[in-house]
Amino acid sequence: MEMTKTKVHNFSAGPGILPQEVVKQASEAILDFNNSGLSLIEVSHRDKDFMGVMDEARNLVKEILGLPDGYSVLFLQGGASLQFSMVPFNLLRPEGTAAYINTGVWAKKAQAEAKLLGNINVIASSEDKNHTYIPKNIVCPKEVDYLHITTNNTIYGTQYKNMPNCECMLVADMSSDMFSKPIDATKFGLIYAGAQKNMGPAGTTMVIVKNDLLGKTGRKIPSMLDYKIHIENDSMFNTPPVFAVYVSMLTLRWIKKLGLKEIERRNEEKAALLYNEIDRNSMFKGACEKEDRSLMNVTFVMNKPELEDAFSKYLKQANISGLKGHRSVGGFRASIYNAMPIESVEVLVDVMRDFEKKNG
Ligand SMILES: *Cc1c(COP(=O)(O)O)cnc(C)c1O
Numbered sequence: 001m002e003m004t005k006t007k008v009h010n011f012s013a014g015p016g017i018l019p020q021e022v023v024k025q026a027s028e029a030i031l032d033f034n035n036s037g038l039s040l041i042e043v044s045h046r047d048k049d050f051m052g053v054m055d056e057a058r059n060l061v062k063e064i065l066g067l068p069d070g071y072s073v074l075f076l077q078g079g080a081s082l083q084f085s086m087v088p089f090n091l092l093r094p095e096g097t098a099a100y101i102n103t104g105v106w107a108k109k110a111q112a113e114a115k116l117l118g119n120i121n122v123i124a125s126s127e128d129k130n131h132t133y134i135p136k137n138i139v140c141p142k143e144v145d146y147l148h149i150t151t152n153n154t155i156y157g158t159q160y161k162n163m164p165n166c167e168c169m170l171v172a173d174m175s176s177d178m179f180s181k182p183i184d185a186t187k188f189g190l191i192y193a194g195a196q197k198n199m200g201p202a203g204t205t206m207v208i209v210k211n212d213l214l215g216k217t218g219r220k221i222p223s224m225l226d227y228k229i230h231i232e233n234d235s236m237f238n239t240p241p242v243f244a245v246y247v248s249m250l251t252l253r254w255i256k257k258l259g260l261k262e263i264e265r266r267n268e269e270k271a272a273l274l275y276n277e278i279d280r281n282s283m284f285k286g287a288c289e290k291e292d293r294s295l296m297n298v299t300f301v302m303n304k305p306e307l308e309d310a311f312s313k314y315l316k317q318a319n320i321s322g323l324k325g326h327r328s329v330g331g332f333r334a335s336i337y338n339a340m341p342i343e344s345v346e347v348l349v350d351v352m353r354d355f356e357k358k359n360g
Contacts, residue, residue, distance in 0.1 A: 203244030
């Protein structure tokens with residue numbers, strides 16, 4: 001099957017860009033899955049072919065991160081947003097306290113759900129400067145049940161360069177920077193990531209959890225929210241989102257082939273190209289503290305905001321899509337996830353230069 005080569009440069013924040021080869025393979029499996037004559041989306045999830053997909057996806061996560069024994073990988077539904085509730089249900093004792101760092105909208109939503117189930121302690125916040133930086137020198141009380149962080153703040157374009165030093169269990173929402181660089185996953189008790197930013201389509205959320213942390217709160221947990229039940233059922237307690245898991249598996253194969261080191265090198269190269277232009281170009285300025293700038297979501301504003309519409313027209317003419325900033329921040333946001341080719345970033349940089357020449 002021939003794919004028409006798309007000329008649109010996709011800077012969408014999420015659902016975001018996927019590798020072209022993955023999109024092509026996924027479209028083929030919709031028509032004929034593993035030469036079965038059936039579509040991927042019309043076979044039983046208990047079929048051995050789909051069970052193989054689920055196993056491969058979970059194993060690829062372990063291989064790519066080099067996870068030791070004792071960790072489980074799950075593909076669940078409900079988005080990263082349901083993890084905001086599942087984390088405290090499973091890890092926060094009714095009389096315990098969980099620490100949260102408020103680095104923006106997603107962090108705050110996570111915090112709000114935990115608050116429904118127990119005590120929370122917001123130990124640091126960047127709210128005073130509309131989340132344009134990552135709080136530093138964090139001291140986390142030893143006795144908390146866990147510390148929750150959002151490693152990459154998709155809306156504002158900030159990212160932790162160093163994880164907070166803490167003796168307690170670290171829980172991380174990595175929705176928008178999962179698999180963008182090598183990490184030591186064993187530093188975390190639990191990691192979750194909605195697939196649709198950097199590893200697949202919307203519809204599934206990957207969870208990595210250290211098994212021995214579970215079953216300790218004494219809470220009664222609804223089955224669908226209980227990590228142990230999902231682990232015991234190999235992530236197939238109920239019908240899994242077969243298409244989303246399949247496409248995530250294909251993306252994980254692509255990630256494994258490249259390796260996280262090479263992915264990081266590419267991401268750094270793309271981000272440097274774009275940030276250098278933002279800093280050089282007299283029409284634009286970066287929206288965040290330089291040291292906390294995200295490699296995934298590059299946010300910037302115009303020195304003359306009245307030129308935003310004119311710049312947007314330039315973007316449209318160059319087939320650049322998805323650059324509008326989040327409604328709570330304004331300006332522009334270029335999401336340059338793993339699958340974004342450097343050529344698309346070059347096109348954007350050229351448009352910015354051109355705009356300066358004509359309007360500067
Ligand atoms: C998009 C996003 C979410 C929300 O994900 P859903 O899958 O829509 O629930 C949570 N956290 C971060 C960091 C995100 O970027």
